[in-house]
Each structure stands twice: as structure tokens, then as C-alpha cells.
Amino acid sequence: MDRMETDWETLADLKQSGFVHHGSMLAGGGVNSSGAVHLQSSPEGPLAPVKFEPPTGTDYKVKVEVFVESQSPRCKLYTEWVLxxxxxxxxxxxxxxLSIVPWGKTRLLQKDGKPTVVVGQGEATKFEGPEPQFLCEHGPSECEGNAWMACIQQLYPDVHQWFRVLSCMLTRTCAEGETPAHDSVAHTGAGPSRACGGMPKDVAPRCIEEVGYGMDAGKVEQCVHSPRGLKLLLENMDRTEAVHPKPWHLPWVVVDGMPVNHSQSMLLGKTVCDTYASKVRPFVPLINGTARVPQPLGCFFFPDEPPIFPQLKTNSLFITILWVGGGLVFVAGISILAYWKYSTIQSQREYEEVGLA
Structure with missing residues (x-):
């Protein structure tokens, strides 16, 4: 098992057990090898506002793209704990x-080998020829969930509005290996501690009603089941395929056009703040020879190193003894089986010889 798998499973275990207060490890402070919590220092600038005037038309904001799937367990954890x-x-x-790109490992299925041609924009979108069909990693319900997420962002582009709903969807939707609460106890599905809210089509309207202030769930659903929704998924496919290197695990995080490594994605807050500081620094006046870069308050509370999960110590001699002991038991079992088979064959032959006599 590699380091990435260990990190994700440990996050899941911490979340289930409640051992670490929600968000304290990833957003409020870092946990070092001794278990002590520490905060990042603030070398980039004071908490007081600092004036800076970038040239007109300069885009100093950091572009963050997160490539996800609507029913991916890792995307669910990442949304809740990091993003x-x-x-x-x-x-x-x-x-x-910020933009969230729901596509992931979905594949486009071409019907009869004919290409899909898109005509029109918005509600007037239509296809000439066969409509596209998709094969999603976690089934048809995930394709529908991806369409819900794409339509919500398209119809309501204000990130303050759509992120609440998408975050609600990703954290409440049943990911792989999870079962709705009403099934987890009554049937033989997942345990109550891994219960979830249902499939995307069930969770999305509820999230819109609860946190999508001003959103129209009926309008979004109409988009999901129309050519417009299919077109948005095709656009997400193009955005995903344009990333280099191509995403090989999810979530896949791209900051200012460059994919970040695992540690940088887990430290997304620090990654964004450092990138922002490097873009703004040239426009900040020097104070005593130093550019004091203005940063939002949130930047002063992100950890500067990923969480460290101590590895369990193993006794190599004990493991060797187990391997040798297991091998001996296996050989003994094969020997007994062979002797029993041989004895059975010999007894059969003696019986046949007596019968012939």
C-alpha cells in the first residue's frame, strides 16, 4: 500500500472515530510527529491591510480546478476535509x-462510430446525429450526479452560491461502499457509521432546498436531462483531457494550469496562498527593503506541512517466523492430502483384485 492510500484511509478513520476535531488538522493547524499542533508563521505580511495597485487588467487571482466524480469516496473526503x-x-x-470539473474517469461511448455534433447554446442546445452516451466509473447514477454538478455551476456561476450546494452533494451522496441510512440497519448493507443520504438525483434537490438560496431545483433538473447537460459533460471531458499530465487519481487538483502533487493538494490552502503571494509581490511597495504581501486572514492559519501518520513498527524476525511456520503448515497439509489420496487408490486396487479373484 503506498503513502497516498495510507493517507486517505487514515483520514477516513479519523473522521469516523472523531479522534481529531473536524478541520483542525487540515485547516486550523498542523500535526507533527510528536502530536503537537502548530500554526504557520506569517512571513509574507502583517494582518493589517497593505495597499497595492496592480496594473489594470492584471489577474492576480489563483485559478484552482478540482477534477472530481460525484460518487468517488476520495472526492467526498477531500471536499469535506480539505477543499x-x-x-x-x-x-x-x-x-x-475556483471551479469543480465533474468528469474523472468517465468514458464517452460513440454510438455506431458516429461523431457527436453540438448545435446551439444554452437552452437551445441540440445534437445533430446520436446523443452522446457515457460510461461512468461508479455507474449511471454517477453520470447523472456529474450532470447535476455541471448544470449548477453553469446556471448559477457565483461560487459563494454553487459551492455550498456542490459541497453538500459531494459529502452527502452515497459513494462506493456506502448505503443510505434507511437501508443500513434494516437490510444487510453498510453499517450506520457509513450511512449516507442517497443517490445524486435524491441528494441534489435537498441540498438546493437547504443551502442553495435562490436556486431553482426544477430548472437545474431540466438542464440535467436536456442536451444542455450533455454538452456540459462533453466540455468537462475536453477540460479533463487537456490537462497534462492526465489525471490518474481523483481528486486531481490543478493550480494556475499546473497539476500539484499529493502533498500540495492536501495543503491546498498554503499552495493557494503561496501562489497568490508570488503573483502579487511584484506590485507591492517595498517597506524597509521588504515587500509585505497582503494576504487574507485565512492564509495565516493553514499548516505548512502535511499531516504525519506514524508508521507501525514491525518485527522482521517475527514476520519471518510466521512465513516459515505458514510454509511448513502448507507443506504438511499437501503431504497429508497426497498420502490420503495414495491410500485411497491402493485400497481401491486391493478391492478390485479381491473381486476378480
Whole structure:
């Protein structure tokens, strides 16, 4: 099992057990090898506002793209533990342009080998020839969930509005290996501790009603089941395929056009703040020879190193003894089986010889 798998499983275990207060490890402070919690220092600038005047037309915001699937367990954990904490931190949406791209490992199925041709825009979108069909990693319900997420962002482009709904969807939708609450106890599905809210088509309207202030669930659903929704999925496919290197695990995080590594994605807040500081620094006046870069308050509370999960110590001699002991038991079992088979054959032959006599 590689380091990435260990990190994700440990996050899941911490979330289930409640051992770490929600968000404290990833957004409020870092946990070092000794278990002590520490906060990032603030070398980039004071908490007091600093004036800076970038040239007109300069885009100093950090572009953040997160490639996900609507029913991916990892995307669910990442949204709740990392992405959600960054977005909710004070001032972070003022320095970043966030977009979520629901596609992931979905594949486009061409019917009869004929290409899909899109005509029109918005509600007037239609296809010449066969409509596209998709094969999603976690089934047809995930394709529908991806369409819900794409339509919500298209119809309501204000990130303050759509992120609440998408975060609600990703964290409540049943991911792989999870079962709705009403099934987890009554049937033989997942345990209550892994219960979820249902499939995307069930969760999305509820999230819109609860946190999508001003959204029209009926309008979004109409988009999902129309050529417009299919077109948005095709656009997400193109955006995903344009990323280099191509996403090989999810979530896949791209900051200012460059995919980030695993540690940088887990430290998304620090990654965004550092990128923002490097873009703004040239426009900040020097004070005593130093450029004091203004940063949102949230930047002063992100950890500067990923969480460290201590590895369990193993006794190599004990493991060797287990391997040798297991091998001996296996050989003994094969020997007994062979002797029993041989004895059975010999007895059969003696019986046949007596019968012939």
C-alpha cells in the first residue's frame, strides 16, 4: 500500500472515530510527529491591510480546478476535509477562482462510430446525429450526479452560491461502499457509521432546498436531462483531457494550469496562498527593503506541512517466523492430502483384485 492510500484511509478513520476535531488538522493547524499542533508563521505580511495597485487588467487571482466524480469516496473526503475548509476560510475566495470539473474517469461511448455534433447554446442546445452516451466509473447514477454538478455551476456561476450546494452533494451522496441510512440497519448493507443520504438525483434537490438560496431545483433538473447537460459533460471531458499530465487519481487538483502533487493538494490552502503571494509581490511597495504581501486572514492559519501518520513498527524476525511456520503448515497439509489420496487408490486396487479373484 503506498503513502497516498495510507493517507486517505487514515483520514477516513479519523473522521469516523472523531479522534481529531473536524478541520483542525487540515485547516486550523498542523500535526507533527510528536502530536503537537502548530500554526504557520506569517512571513509574507502583517494582518493589517497593505495597499497595492496592480496594473489594470492584471489577474492576480489563483485559478484552482478540482477534477472530481460525484460518487468517488476520495472526492467526498477531500471536499469535506480539505477543499471545504479552504473555501470557508476568511478571504480565500477573494484570491482564487475556483471551479469543480465533474468528469474523472468517465468514458464517452460513440454510438455506431458516429461523431457527436453540438448545435446551439444554452437552452437551445441540440445534437445533430446520436446523443452522446457515457460510461461512468461508479455507474449511471454517477453520470447523472456529474450532470447535476455541471448544470449548477453553469446556471448559477457565483461560487459563494454553487459551492455550498456542490459541497453538500459531494459529502452527502452515497459513494462506493456506502448505503443510505434507511437501508443500513434494516437490510444487510453498510453499517450506520457509513450511512449516507442517497443517490445524486435524491441528494441534489435537498441540498438546493437547504443551502442553495435562490436556486431553482426544477430548472437545474431540466438542464440535467436536456442536451444542455450533455454538452456540459462533453466540455468537462475536453477540460479533463487537456490537462497534462492526465489525471490518474481523483481528486486531481490543478493550480494556475499546473497539476500539484499529493502533498500540495492536501495543503491546498498554503499552495493557494503561496501562489497568490508570488503573483502579487511584484506590485507591492517595498517597506524597509521588504515587500509585505497582503494576504487574507485565512492564509495565516493553514499548516505548512502535511499531516504525519506514524508508521507501525514491525518485527522482521517475527514476520519471518510466521512465513516459515505458514510454509511448513502448507507443506504438511499437501503431504497429508497426497498420502490420503495414495491410500485411497491402493485400497481401491486391493478391492478390485479381491473381486476378480
Amino acid at each position: 471545504g475548509e479552504v473555501v470557508r476560510s476568511q478571504g480565500m475566495l477573494d484570491i482564487m477562482n
